[in-house]
Amino acid sequence: MMTDILKRLPAGTSLAMPLGLVALLLLLSAVFSPQLFTIDGIAGAILVSAPLIVAAMAITPIAMAGRGGVDLSIGPLIGFINVTIVAWLQPHGFGTPVMVFAYAMLAACAWYALLATVITIVRVSPIIVMLAGYMVLAGLDLVILPRPSGSAPEWLGDWGFGTEIFSPVLAILLISGFAWGLLRSTALFDNIELLGADERTAYTAGLATDRVRLAAYVVGGLLAAMAAICQTAVIGSGDPTQGNRITLQAITALVLGGTALSGGRGSATGSALGAIAMFLISNLLSSFNFGAMSGFITQAVYGLVLVLTLLATLIRFRSKPVKGASDGRS
């Protein structure tokens, strides 16, 4: 029965693994950490996990666009938008919602357009461009705001109380999900898949590969802006280093969600599920009494779960017999 449902999922983008993982973790949470399932618990969970969920979604189209486009710069970029909102926009009276959203989206899109252009024109491997981007932004964040300080615009800070389930942060999550759904219904999604799956085929088939790559990165930028706003809401101030940690977590969530780092198939839903799984893991572990070790143990478990998930995926796909289209299943 369960396998029947799994079979119906779109071929290739196997959500079975992240779904199963999240289901398992929810089950464990119900036993060991029931306080998660109260209104306060859920509201807090949404708030705390939102930046990572949206960040993981943001790097999905970039990874899908191929050439091993693992976006390392997402964390420092979120940090950059966070510190600039606090250090530049807020003191000069530009802290209105419209200004903040417009600025965040513009900054993130400009950043990714820059990355895509460098990758396209200079023809360097994306990972190198992104590593450079990580270092540039991480440094810049500290130049702009040497230590955690300042405060987010009041309206944004209010989002961060996390006392209601139906909060603006949930709205951002839903809007991001909706935006992804919208992208899936356009040809751009197919084009990104094709570009990532085989760039030579895409090029010779007459695809405008440069423009598709640029578009994929800009879509990532729009989502990254949302992640940065969520992050600012959560911490309520400017923090130049807090964002950096998101990079590795978002990549972990991406892989847990089943997006291929080699490009092609990918799913932001999967990435979001991966991020949720990671939140549940850390939440679950915090219910045990590890004391000061808690953070380190969480790290180790992330790694372990990642390897186990990849192994499980491998076994699942290995056991499947190779099927030809000629076996008359029409």
Added chain:
Amino acid sequence: MTGILVQGVSKSFGETRALTDASLAADMGEVHAIVGENGSGKSTLAKIISGVLAPDGGTVDVLGETPGNPCHARRLGVAPIFQEMMLAEQLSIAENVFAGSDGLLCRTLSAKARNAEAKALLERLSGQAVDPTARVSDLPLHLKQWVVLARAICIQPRVLILDESSAALDLAGTERLHAEIRRLRDGGACILIVTHRIAELVRIADKATVLRDGRTVGTLSKFEITEQNLLKLMSAEKPPAKVQLDPSKTARSSSALVLRCEALQLARETTPFGFELREGEIVGVAGLDGAGHAEFIRTVAGIDLPSSGSVTIFGSHGQSIEIRSIEEAGAAGLSYVSGDRKKEGIFPALSTFENFAMAPYGCHRDRTGLIDAGSLRGSFAREVARLGIKVGPPNDRITSLSGGNQQKVLIARAFAAQPKVIVLNDPARGVDIGTKQELYRQLVAFSQTGGAVIYLSSEIEEFFDFADRVDVFVQTTLHRSLPSRDLSEEALLYAMFGRLADAVSPITVEEMA
């Protein structure tokens, strides 16, 4: 009306000149064939016409414009199919068929309509039931070929370029492809075919342009397209090479067997064949791209494993050693020289001496088991002198040498292992004529001391002067063995092109003579 007009086009890749002076004129409503040997520049020309490559010189005019990239070519109505199957393997059939058919944002067809259309088109083309949502990586080769063809046909092309597109199709499939080609031609499209299958293009082509060494050497109209005419143009107007019968090379069958292949299958579902190599024998290996000769060479050298069958080397005391890896082959006295210098020949970051010494290190040890540098250097000096290699200081990087001398260092490396069998995979590629002559002289000298040589070459005229026989591969199996007395360029070409699975009439060497 002129569809494609190419004039004086040249194109080089680094030092290799793929095209020097290629011209072609094809009208709409015409099936135009591009014919030539391996490496004559056919595929490069097809890529230039479809905008994938930009020419270095000359003019290209397709439907009144010069396609600058595949995207532009597609807008003009040019649908190219290349020799390498351009497929996104992890995507579905329908996604592959409609690759590139959408705008950046807007879909031209819904996913459902796509699946239906891809299914209908592919079932019409392939003649079998097809699931359009199946992953391309799971498909058999001929269906993959149909997917690529469907992508081109579904855009209703005005110019269709087919580069060896029937290679993976069987007889019935080729017929269906021809029907499709005729349908498009009758609809006024221009179809450009690049193929090795002469029998095929004799039937379908209205015109043929013949390329030799990157140069257009002739254009044949419909009634002039015959196998004789095509082969004559392809093989240059020079007189057939004289076969020098070396009296010492007769009666080889009496000398000892050094290598034997039994019931060798290079890939599944190919015809098994046997192969024997005797002391002092030089055997040439030839074939068209993808005919299996390259696989054969690699299998003999122990690099690739055969699908079934065995490769055995006989030691000097009659013991037999089965070869299952390149280490075993080396231990049994077989040396391999690759023609792909950059990929599997030189270590570009190491010196000339180190490149030479890489293989024979193990044979030059002193009593303590350490490397005997003196004897190694002596061996290097000997081989350098023997092969006449122009080396600078031995500790300079090998990349400071010319290509020909780099290749000589690699051959010296092979000789230094004191092998009984040398296997050379197109070693003379991109090497000047003097170096080639020198190499052949060395190989003959090697054979006179009892060594055996297997030599693959993509330049067939190289074989004539020194091979005892040439084994020609077709469809991944040994097709014909030509003894040296039967060697001529035309006979070789006939063996390579002549009898393919769907040839109308088999051609024998005797008919040619």
